Amino acid sequence: MPTATFDRRYFDRLMKFKITDKTLEDQCGKMGMSLESISKDEIVVESSPNRPDLLDCVGFARALKNFMHKSKKLTYSLAASKPYLEIGIGKEVGRVRPFISAFVALNVKLDDSSLANLINFSEKFCEGYGRKRRKIAMGMHDLDKVKGSVSYNAYGDESFVPLNEKKESRFSEIIKKNQKGREYGYTIRSGENGYPALKDDVGILSLIPIINSERTRVTTSTRNILVDITGMSQYLINKCADMFAATFMDIGADVRPVMLRQMGKGYMQPGLKKRFIEIELARAEKEIGVRIGFNNIISLANKMGYEAALVGKKIRFGVPEYRMDVIDEQDVVEDIAIAYGYDYIPATSLSSAQQGELNNMSRLSEHFSELMLGLGFDEMVNSYLTNDDTNFSRMRTERDADYCIRLKNPRSDNITIMRTWLLPGLMKNLGMSQHDKMPHNVFELDLAFAVKAESALERYHLAAISSHSRANFNDMKAIVQSISDAMGLGVKFSKYRHSSFIEGRCAKITIAGKEMGFFGELHPETLYNFNIEEPAVAFEMELPFI
């Protein structure tokens, strides 16, 4: 879940009324956010990833004011429809970063805190929602420093003075040496399809989505701003332009559209077109499980920033322009439920005439576990993940090594494969128990894994070890036999070779003609490998399906 840190004083200024810490915490909870910390300087809020508009202090304040009925800001539309600026889109850029959206914000009055918020918001948004700027990136430029016509295209290895630097650098150098270049250069790979960039008559405004030019840097004295949004989906960057436009409008800027022109065709951004979703009242009520009523639902919708009106038997919801996440009516119903308040939704019992039922394998497992406990074995729970050393080498066997499920991206050598059997885990348990009173009897009943015919095989195994100074083969045979008797397995024994065990002291367990497991006296080297100091006998078998 993304978190955002807001300047407390800036937040208070945006709210325009005093809100206590306690109220703020309550309201955040009700809206589905959580207030991580609050002080006189800072507010840290965790919001859900589908609501990037809440990573913005302006958007956060807007949502709170609506939610608390302190204001009713439901519509964001352009005052003038005439484009303020035109951006030409070249055809080369299609292969590397095809889409751009933009707008102009005039008469912006920025101070340190509002500028910091804009920068933090866009950085956070492009990092998370924008998937490290691959999917979406946003840039701001001092419009008064932009000269002549603006174009967006893929260029060769040109040079400019990047932000915070004094000397010109080539694109290729920036990608290698500049910190932002190293971080986001991956989005344009080696540049074989050119470098996406925004350019005016003077030169490069921005190497997209990496770094802007020092020349058009936005500062607190900047009055007019050009905003560009680029990415891999036209729909998403358009929605994103709407979201940022709403923020600029809220801080008092005069937002003007930009004409984007490609191969003769042009379209204006930001769209800021109201989208409407119609829902029957009953549908919303049924899903939430409460009676709401027409009047109330409209007020609840407003609380969440929706316009709402009764149209025939349905309610027409106008989706807030800055919302990226509203796909269809399901999302609207959720917002109504949030506005209604989860705390006020009553609990309604489901009629339940059904019988509960355990899975057969679970029931069978319980019988085996009960037996093992009765035989005096402690139950162990070990990780499904292990490594070759534990699973094979220390057990003195390479059995099944070719058929084990192998992790592609482990973070360490500790876990590289899925366990193929349970005994190694139990051996580790015993190795750690050397200071505990004897005898040591342990068992585990759980899954072991293998690959078979390009699919994963998951089988329940039962394994046990008994270790004490007089542990011997026949004791373990007696255990296996008693399990066989109690479960009616008809286990048959025959001589077996398994390198974890002492040769001649190991037997195969056969059930109904099928090899199901083995038992025997563990080889001293196997014991030594796990720091087990007393003799031990063990068995492992696949659970037969009865």
Next chain:
Amino acid sequence: MHKYEALVLKALKQSGELSFDGLMEKTGLGRSELLWALENLKQNGSVELESSEKATAKIGDEGKAYSTSGLPEEKLLEKLEKGAVRVSALKSGEEQIGIQWLKKKGLADIKNGMLSLTASGINALGKGIEESGLLRKLAGNPDSYATLYKEHADALRNLMSRKLITVENRRSIERIRITKKGLASAPSVKEASLIDAIDRSIIMGRRWPGKEFKQYNVNVAVESANAARRHPLRRLVGEIKDAYLSMGFQEIHGPAVESAFWVFDSLFMPQDHPARDAQDTFYISNPSTLKLDDAEYVRSMKRAHEAGWHEQWDIDAARQTVLRTHMTSVSARYVRNVIKRMLLKEQLFDMPVKLFSVGRTFRNENVDYKHLADFYQMDGVIIGKELTLSHLFDTLTKIYKRLGVEIRFKPSYFPFVEPGVEYLAYHKASNSWVEMGGAGLIRNEITGIRKKSIQVLAWGAGVERLMLMRDSSIGSIAELYGNSIGWLRKRRMM
């Protein structure tokens, strides 16, 4: 062998034969201790006893007084020697007793209010009263009773009936001899011979009567016995299953090694969702991909993804093998199956269909002594008509109530549910609400049912977190796996 018996045998070994008193002196034992020891030794054939039985008289306090002052009737007899006495002048209790006995024995008689001696009374003067003499003799030697009894049976019986004497039949041991068996066992035994550990021969041979059991020190420190124990995590999983079963849920199982399709795509998680990163999810190199057999469903999810997330959906990414990151993949398979068969009318379902699963899930973590990569999760779904958030809240509240935890709900976001819910559990120790799980109504895109004529309630939560909340003795989740036996033995069950 009891120490008293040992003492007796030791003394007899030196002297061979001793009187009872001699043995008392040698052993230093009291009368009753010695008698007890001899009885035991005789039983097991270590000694032979030569004993005799004797009656002895024991004189009570009243009798003792009379033995010096004389019986009341004797005193009165002497008084009457001087002549008849007026009865009204004899008022004391003793004189009254004297009158009774003189009359009873025919030694005196009352005529015209005067007590006077009869002929036998005059005859008795000088000889005294028989009983008084006996009393004096018995006071001197109680053992003389048997001899006296031969001639004075009636008088002694009279004394007994007047409760002036009591008679005991005392068997007395005269001589004690050690046997061969006694000699053999005597010197080797230094210790007392109380019964220590009992065995079959003691029980079935009834060896305990008359013997003492060695008494143990109940304060001696001992090591605890070790019951074979269930693992606490398994116990909790069992409790969780019971909670679901009691509410009519059926348990379902599903693969831990699963295609990304069922873990992510079927749950409407965009293909570039951070949770799908190799940072968080384990991918498998062998087998690197798995077959997706439900082609129709795969196609419908492709459409839903492309419409909802505005990016191309790649089936190869969905085929990749991963370790499930939640149990919801198991639910997803069943939800799809149930709804498909419902729609095709292949099977009639008893609505609502309630399913749950508990199992191991995985997250790509740096594994060390404190962090693990596998965890238990539980997941539940209810498929039915007209299901609401309200039903969801009720069901979850009841499940957690059974598990001893109070929960509350808040809005949250998960790609596959709408509305989305997060539920928090109240943690007494810290007086705070702790994140417990996620829930919601599954999106239409996943159920494939427009208009939601059928709804699916779903939720999922970690199990270890519940464990930590309920058992403050467990410090971290990692502590629950790969344990030593000592750790398990120390766990409290409650």
